[in-house]
Amino acid sequence: MSRTRVHLVNPSNVSFGIGVLAPRWLYVLAAATPREYGDPLVVDESLEALDPARVQPGDVVGIGIHTSNALRGYEIGRAVRERGAYVIFGGIHATLYPEEAHELGGAHAVVKGDGDVAWSTVLADCVNGGPKPVYEGGRLEPDQFQQARWDLMPPDRYMLAAVQTVRGCPKHCSFCSVWRTDGQRPREHGADVVVREIVELRRMGFRFIVLADDNFYPVPLKDLEQAKAAKNPSRLAELQALRDERFELMERLAQLPQDMVFFTQITMEAAEDPEFLQAMYKANIRGVLVGIESVTREGLKAVYKEFNASGESLVNQLKAFPEHGVHVLGSFIFGLSSDRPETFEATMALAQNADLALAQFVTLVPFPGTVDFMRWEKQMEGDPTRIAGFPLTRHWLIPRNLRPRLCIAHPHMSSEEIRDRTQGVWDRFYSLSLIWRRAGFLKSARSRLAYLLISKLFRQMYANTGMATDSARMRRSATWARWIAKPCQRLFRAKPMPALQVPNGLERTISEESRAAG
Numbered sequence: 001m002s003r004t005r006v007h008l009v010n011p012s013n014v015s016f017g018i019g020v021l022a023p024r025w026l027y028v029l030a031a032a033t034p035r036e037y038g039d040p041l042v043v044d045e046s047l048e049a050l051d052p053a054r055v056q057p058g059d060v061v062g063i064g065i066h067t068s069n070a071l072r073g074y075e076i077g078r079a080v081r082e083r084g085a086y087v088i089f090g091g092i093h094a095t096l097y098p099e100e101a102h103e104l105g106g107a108h109a110v111v112k113g114d115g116d117v118a119w120s121t122v123l124a125d126c127v128n129g130g131p132k133p134v135y136e137g138g139r140l141e142p143d144q145f146q147q148a149r150w151d152l153m154p155p156d157r158y159m160l161a162a163v164q165t166v167r168g169c170p171k172h173c174s175f176c177s178v179w180r181t182d183g184q185r186p187r188e189h190g191a192d193v194v195v196r197e198i199v200e201l202r203r204m205g206f207r208f209i210v211l212a213d214d215n216f217y218p219v220p221l222k223d224l225e226q227a228k229a230a231k232n233p234s235r236l237a238e239l240q241a242l243r244d245e246r247f248e249l250m251e252r253l254a255q256l257p258q259d260m261v262f263f264t265q266i267t268m269e270a271a272e273d274p275e276f277l278q279a280m281y282k283a284n285i286r287g288v289l290v291g292i293e294s295v296t297r298e299g300l301k302a303v304y305k306e307f308n309a310s311g312e313s314l315v316n317q318l319k320a321f322p323e324h325g326v327h328v329l330g331s332f333i334f335g336l337s338s339d340r341p342e343t344f345e346a347t348m349a350l351a352q353n354a355d356l357a358l359a360q361f362v363t364l365v366p367f368p369g370t371v372d373f374m375r376w377e378k379q380m381e382g383d384p385t386r387i388a389g390f391p392l393t394r395h396w397l398i399p400r401n402l403r404p405r406l407c408i409a410h411p412h413m414s415s416e417e418i419r420d421r422t423q424g425v426w427d428r429f430y431s432l433s434l435i436w437r438r439a440g441f442l443k444s445a446r447s448r449l450a451y452l453l454i455s456k457l458f459r460q461m462y463a464n465t466g467m468a469t470d471s472a473r474m475r476r477s478a479t480w481a482r483w484i485a486k487p488c489q490r491l492f493r494a495k496p497m498p499a500l501q502v503p504n505g506l507e508r509t510i511s512e513e514s515r516a517a518g
Ligand code: B12
Pocket: 021, 022, 023, 024, 025, 028, 029, 061, 062, 063, 064, 065, 066, 067, 068, 069, 088, 089, 090, 091, 092, 093, 111, 113, 114, 115, 116, 119, 162, 164, 168, 175, 176, 177, 178, 182, 212, 213, 214, 362, 367, 368, 369
């Protein structure tokens, strides 16, 4: 056994004690860690902060960052490098800006792209004299994806666990980096491996699972029709195979214990595909995040999402989901150049009329890797503004208390107006009276109470900690969220089913294999 200890750290500025969703990458990289290093020490800072004293000289510390937690990640990187550890960064932000992790995060190495295969090479290089500055992890094919080591996850600290069924998305929305980093070709995981992981999680007492996919519906009916009309048999066969795999997966999910509930992310086009919606319901997929983004045609055009409906047909499309027993978390963006003061009211009205179970109202953030970011960066070339020494186009490096909540100037509204109106919509949508009215779709009083708690928790964690302008309000919100999180976590737990077997499968789960390997 190697004496090198491996640490995996998920950075976060706010810790709630209880986590909503277990960060999948931690347990995937844990599975990619060869047995000779022993079990990695996993730290998720959304539960509690890393104690750098636990890191010894010669240890390897893997830090995964997306843009929103990059700054905290760099702080950790510098701290553990000072303690003599090898510091390795990965994740979407490090993939886009490897040089930044070296300059500001004390990185010895950065893994770009998927870490499943590259990680063991990095570890071997650390042991044999030192890692290279950059590793190309690439976009792996599904048979190379690692299954997560859920046996290393504390079972009583999270409400939900995350399993992935597909990477990549064929769309090209302007505010999203997924299609550019994960690619537009959907890479679907085999149904067997997905089910193996879910069985393991159910054995541990998780019955609510998030399918952390970019887009669970990668083949809309329209694409099949287009391939048919274009008389393109190979394209048609390729699309049909992807679609068939989705149905096969859903059939396998339907064979799992009936108390299981799955959530995922999907495009609105699925509303026009009743066969798919019925299969989702049978598979116990009971909640979906739908990127509605904007209620106006101009807004949808601005974000390259013209495949979404608007106006009255938008309400009908969104209602198609709950009509099939699949509830919707609608996601809206405020701050688009086509938005006007009345857009906020119209969005609130739509969110109410379309029978959304939950909604999130985010403000437009130019995330690197997106078309919006590229355009904005170009526009800002001559802008002399610096905050704490950083231009606005490096907004994630600006200390949080100085960071503007909105970066892109709006042609008709000030940042304050957009922020206040957005906060107003959050406040109204999550007022007690409206939550209670919406809870009407649930039969039992217990479910309604659970829905109320979850709505309040979602609002506190998401809106207040993300939108608050002062750190005192953010701290208050985090304290509130911590209080609500405890009873919510209890509501989410189920009685473990240690004897549960993989339906139709003879496979062992990854944790059983690890135990067998000693
Ligand atoms: C699930 C998810 C969430 C969950 C996260 C929960 C959790 N605890 O993990 C929730 C819903 C909370 C969430 C929230 C947000 N998210 Co999100 N989320 C995702 C999603 C759909 C899947 C992530 C996932 O689990 N993937 C599966 C794992 C296995 O893959 P992975 O994380 O990419 O890790 C692999 C590699 O990156 C690499 N790797 C990762 N870390 C490391 C570390 C090392 C050392 C190494 C070697 C390799 C490595 O190896 C891994 C295995 O191959 C991604 C989309 C995506 N394709 O990633 C968006 C995504 C990460 N989210 C995104 C965004 C924008 C957000 C929000 C800011 C949304 C918002 N507007 O509020 C918030 C921010 C939350 C916060 N507090 O900071 C963006 C990030 C863009 C960017 N440039 O940073 C993404 C890419 C989606 C998008 N549309 O662009 N998100």
